[in-house]
Amino acid sequence: MRTIDQIKESIAADFMKNEEVAEAFGFRAGDDFAAHFSKVSVVNLLFYIFAAAAWVVEKLFETHRSDIEMRIEEILPHRARWYKTKVLEFMQDRTLVPDTDRYDTSAMTPEEIDAARVVKYATADENRNASLLTVKIAGEKQGVRCRLDPEVEVQLEAYLAEIKDAGVRIDLVNCEPDTFDCALDIYYDAMLLPENVQRDCEAAIRRYIGNLPFNGEYTNMALVDALQAVEGVRIVEFKQATAQAEGARQAVAIDARHVPAAGYFKAGRITLTMKPHEQV
Structure with a gap:
């Protein structure tokens, strides 16, 4: 909402741009208002009165709008x-x-x-x-x-x-996170130490699980993609993944995708079978 001064400046700017007004008052169109009219001049006082009246009208409309929005908010059911x-x-x-x-x-x-x-x-x-x-x-x-x-x-x-x-x-x-278990075969570059590649793969899995949006969808394909980005990984062969919600008697197999019951996961057993990749 505009202030009284802002409204007054807008009125004065339009006034100073008017060529007929400029000719009548003896200034050049576009000049600064304060350069020709003092704070106690009749024109300045009139503009202030007009601005104050306009501000009151705008304030009334703003109050009315807020009141209508509040009433609508009270009537309509929330999404x-x-x-x-x-x-x-x-x-x-x-x-x-x-x-x-x-x-x-x-x-x-x-x-x-x-x-x-x-x-x-x-x-x-x-x-x-x-x-x-x-x-x-x-x-x-x-x-x-x-x-x-x-x-x-x-x-x-x-x-x-x-x-x-x-x-x-x-x-x-409001639950403990679902427990995520998985098993994969990792074919790695034989020039690298398997324990180093395995460590990086486990970190990538935990990072993917931990960075899923809250109540976001896990997919086996995205997990494989995350592992393929690990240095030294040549082929990822997905075996299985399961999720177990708090209080559930047993884990459920994840067929392609899954949304955790709690809204988020914690990594459980990560079984990675490391196999050197050999050129055929």
Whole structure:
């Protein structure tokens, strides 16, 4: 929104560009307004009055627009993306401003706000068949995704119950990461030490698993691509990969692709069979 001074400068600029006005007042069109009119001149005072009136009108329209947007926000049901945003804005050990879905952060520093927002990763997806909104979350410790503490989960559930639309059922998923196991045959350049190539391959697998977007899709093909980029790797023969969610009785085989139940993985058993690549 423009200030009174900005509006006044706009009026004065148009005034000074007018050739008929310039001829009547005896200045050259395009001259600086302050060079010909003092702060106490009648023209300057009139322009200020006009600018102040225009500012009041603009302020009224801005207030009206904000009021309409707020009313629309209250009427329309929120989309899944809104829930993701709100979960990321959740603050540990703090209460909402009464009758709102917002926190009062006016007395908080940016560092305090960041520390209170303990949910660092979140997704929200609607299951149309079950009329259920699944919200997956994770925190972060030392740069690694992790499960939030139980007491924080209780606070987050209370927060969601307060801000959600009436009738919306939310399934909050706060779990340990799915365990990822894999087995591959690596044909390596025989001029290199196999233990060095194996070490780099294991690092590439852990890096690929750790850098997947939260609730992102793992694919066997992308894993093979990551290994093919390792120095000394000639051929990658994929054998198998499995994922086991927290509480699951057994791991499930990954056929081409998989989205972790928790939203993220941790690397488990990485079995690499190193074979020297020989020219045929």
